[in-house]
Amino acid sequence: MSCELTQRFVSGYLDGELDLVRTIEVEAHLKSCEFCARELENQQALREALRRSSLGYAAPASLRNKIQASLDAATAARVPEKVSAWHGLQMWRWAAAFAVLVVCSVAAWQLLPGLPALSSNQRLAAEVFSSHVRSLEANHLMDVVSTDQHTVKPWFDGKLDFSPPVEDLASDGFPLIGGRLDYLGGREVAALVYQRRKHFINVFVWPDASGSSAASVMESRQGYNLVRWSRGGFHFWAASDVSAADLAEFVRLLETRISPGTT
Amino acid sequence: MPETPKRERFEQTVLPHLDAAYNLARWLTRNDQDAQDVTQEACLRAFRFFDGYQGGNMRAWFLTIVRNTCYTWLHQNRAPGGSDEVFDEEIHSTDESGGASPEIQALAGADRETLRRALEELPEVFREVLVLRELEGMSYKEIADVSSVSLGTVMSRLARARTRLRQALGASLGKES
Numbered sequence: 001m002s003c004e005l006t007q008r009f010v011s012g013y014l015d016g017e018l019d020l021v022r023t024i025e026v027e028a029h030l031k032s033c034e035f036c037a038r039e040l041e042n043q044q045a046l047r048e049a050l051r052r053s054s055l056g057y058a059a060p061a062s063l064r065n066k067i068q069a070s071l072d073a074a075t076a077a078r079v080p081e082k083v084s085a086w087h088g089l090q091m092w093r094w095a096a097a098f099a100v101l102v103v104c105s106v107a108a109w110q111l112l113p114g115l116p117a118l119s120s121n122q123r124l125a126a127e128v129f130s131s132h133v134r135s136l137e138a139n140h141l142m143d144v145v146s147t148d149q150h151t152v153k154p155w156f157d158g159k160l161d162f163s164p165p166v167e168d169l170a171s172d173g174f175p176l177i178g179g180r181l182d183y184l185g186g187r188e189v190a191a192l193v194y195q196r197r198k199h200f201i202n203v204f205v206w207p208d209a210s211g212s213s214a215a216s217v218m219e220s221r222q223g224y225n226l227v228r229w230s231r232g233g234f235h236f237w238a239a240s241d242v243s244a245a246d247l248a249e250f251v252r253l254l255e256t257r258i259s260p261g262t263t
Numbered sequence: 264m265p266e267t268p269k270r271e272r273f274e275q276t277v278l279p280h281l282d283a284a285y286n287l288a289r290w291l292t293r294n295d296q297d298a299q300d301v302t303q304e305a306c307l308r309a310f311r312f313f314d315g316y317q318g319g320n321m322r323a324w325f326l327t328i329v330r331n332t333c334y335t336w337l338h339q340n341r342a343p344g345g346s347d348e349v350f351d352e353e354i355h356s357t358d359e360s361g362g363a364s365p366e367i368q369a370l371a372g373a374d375r376e377t378l379r380r381a382l383e384e385l386p387e388v389f390r391e392v393l394v395l396r397e398l399e400g401m402s403y404k405e406i407a408d409v410s411s412v413s414l415g416t417v418m419s420r421l422a423r424a425r426t427r428l429r430q431a432l433g434a435s436l437g438k439e440s
Contacts, residue, residue: 015396017418055378
């Protein structure tokens, strides 16, 4: 082996990374060439100097803490994603609003119990809650903007496999302001939007196969009130930041309008 | 919030390599705060890609993400025409002989700060390969994986990096004596 080749391979020889044939060739040359042998010694001296100096930097404790915190956030952020995947929802609808939701509700999600233990109502409540928050923050409150129930109701025709009951409660201080399609529990649902002064109420409606009635149940979640009930062959969920009393009144009015005979 | 299995696996398999990750980022960015930002970002990316991890060398997998995050960061944050933007290995392949190398004694006497500065001033590709080899003790194969180059490139880059470092040390040690 020539000096030129040896100079090229001596570094790999030092690292023990040459194949057997090259190793033998380099060793043979080093025995007979003082210049190249000196080069190897110099490289060894450099390596020893580098190792002796322990130039590596250890990760600071502050970095470890920051990483744990950002992993907490990332782990928490995965929860709604899992809920939607769980139900086979269309991910793209979630994506846009997701970042906003993460920022404002990381703390909220950390309080969620483990998903496998969630009852279907708890899962739905989580979805209703996030859907409500998302509708407000992603600037996607309504697909059809109208205070006229006779405009809103036909709008859903052909978009859903059912015709949701649409009632305007303007005379009672809860004007209907529009509607949109939404996804809950793995299916398309109608979302009706009502207004109470500066606040919005989302009412999610989809058919109830059992046809049974269920009295309204209210819960609160991170400052929002959620109400669920079943009546007249439909499931209803309402979500809003209006007071619990206002929301209860709203639900009572809506129930009266939709099934006048039963209340 | 219950610990997800993914988070636990991540902490057990990836985070043990956090020192290596920060070390690489620290040497490539040459700045503690930037290195912390890059490492944190790389950790999040690794966590996101963790489902796609196919097994194999975890440290190399993680450092690949750290390295790529570093270069993305350097690309975005460095003014074009910076001192070591690009180093064309082909053009510079013949101008490095061992002639200017300091003697073994000089190398043996080189203090930590002199070495640190000499390494820090090398072009990125050389700094990277030396950090992975001499500081992290990675094999050529691992370095090839992390840096997305061939084994032959790792070998020639490392040889050139060592020569360049010795030349830099020779210059600075010569000045001092």
